[in-house]
Amino acid sequence: MPTPRPGHPVRGSTTGRPIMAAMDLLGRRWALRVIWELRDEPLGARALLARCEGLSSSVLYQRLGELTESGLATAGEGGYELTPLGRDLGRALGPLDEWANRWAKT
Helix, strand or coil: CCCCCCCCCECCECCCCHHHHHHHHHCCCCHHHHHHHCCCCCECHHHHHHHCCCCCHHHHHHHHHHHHHCCCEEEECCEEEECHHHHHHHHHCHHHHHHHHHHHCC
């Protein structure tokens, strides 16, 4: 399955709307967890696998490839890290996290 891109049809939508492409990318298995683990520091593949119990190396490399192709992560000397756009995503998810916490109390 190709990496979701704004302006192109994605899983569940043919409109190409950027929000739908983002939801497709973030809805893939382990994508949000990998982003979460990269939030504070660069990590290599072994460290990511150790932090994500049950994640296979093939799925990890697939997600890292998609996140890199999407401009959310990059590979550097210290391992994989979030780009400024990837860090922006973390801040953008803050209000959704607040909503989810309110939802959990209902």
